[in-house]
Amino acid sequence: SATSMGILERCYAASMLVAAGLAYPVFRLHRRGRIRIGDRYGWWGLRGFSGTWFHGASAGEVQGLLPVLRRYRERRPEARILLTVTSPTVLDDPN
16 A cells, blocks of 8 residues: 555665665775765765766666667756766776
8 A cells, every 4th residue: 555655665665774884984994985985975065966867787778778868958058967877987988
């Protein structure tokens, strides 16, 4: 039912919040975890951002998004676009 789904969603959100809080010290303890820790927690300094958010988890997904982004830009040249990626290695992809 709709009510139980709301409860499940709240439980999931609460468990993710707890997991993120527990993971934070682990990230801080390891050099690789400290790299871009703010990005991991969504601290991008985008308070009040108004635009369209696209996300690609891998280099292949980002490549797949490029035609979508081009088409979007053609149709809405004034739109602000935020593109996020899961891995920093995506940014190093020469394609």
